Amino acid sequence: MRITTCCVLVLLGIGLNCLSQSSKIDGQAENLMRLWYPQPANGWIAALPVGNGRLGAMVFGGVERELIPLNEDSFWSGEPGNNVLSEVEPYLQEIRGLIYDGKYQEAQKLASQYLPNLTPPENGDNGKCYQPKGTHIIDFPGINRFDNYHRSLDISRAVSTVRFTAKNVNYKRKVLSSFTDNVLVVHLSADKAGSIHFSLKMEGQLLHTVKTEKELLLAQGKGGDFEGKKGKVTATTLIKPKLKGGELISNDSTLSIKGADEVTLYISISTKFNSY
Helix, strand or coil: CHHHHHHHHHHHCCCHHHHHHHHHHHCCCCCCCEEEECCCCCCHHHCEEEECCCEEEEECCCCCEEEEEEEECCCECCCCCCCCCHHHHHHHHHHHHHHHCCCHHHHHHHHHHHCCCCCCCCCCCCCCCECCCCEEEEECCCCCCCEEEEEEEECCCCEEEEEEEECCEEEEEEEEEECCCCEEEEEEEECCCCCEEEEEEEECCCEEEEEEECCEEEEEEECCCECCECCCCEEEEEEEEEEECCEEEECCCCEEEEEECEEEEEEEEEECCCCC
16 A cells, blocks of 8 residues: 555655645544645646546635636547558558567567558548646635635545635535546535635636536537647536525526535536547
């Protein structure tokens, strides 16, 4: 388990020192499966990741503005294509056979002879780009002074948590990506009734429609063009708030929540990758 933990820390660029301090703050035994920070992320690389294998998000942990960039594993640039030249296809099959038989040196020799510096055919390409699905933005009006800030990621439970105090109210925000229900979930709570006020919107270069439909925020987009291939993967994001107390107000492209006790946001993303 320690080896796995260290690998995760290296990949995320995080040192063990923060983890040893986390046990002192939480008043628990040393917990090497929790990352924590005393301030919001100042960039994408410092945000905390959650994901279920299909839906992913980076959680910045902002106080006045929370940024949650979204990903879906089938949202790619371009359209179907083939970059295998007909004259090398027989050698490609032979190379694969050698690899399957464990004859790696022979496979490498044949590949170096027939596959170097190949230019794709006119209707081909060198591969597609994985693309961002846009950023979910939560704005909290009037919260510009705060203390007792804590941002963490429980790796064992795959839950990102933000908590802080503002105007004598203790706020908490949890984010996870559910494998069972196949949605991203953001839960916002406070220890004083009626204290949760915020607005929701979506932004992104690949989004062409952002609007509200009744109590839903709907964002639609399409993958970008790449190497002569038109972007044909379309995607839809739906955000559904569930309130305990308070009021939900729909505008043209934003949802606003006022005076809620708790709010849970369900985020669903789907693409037309299979059918274009």
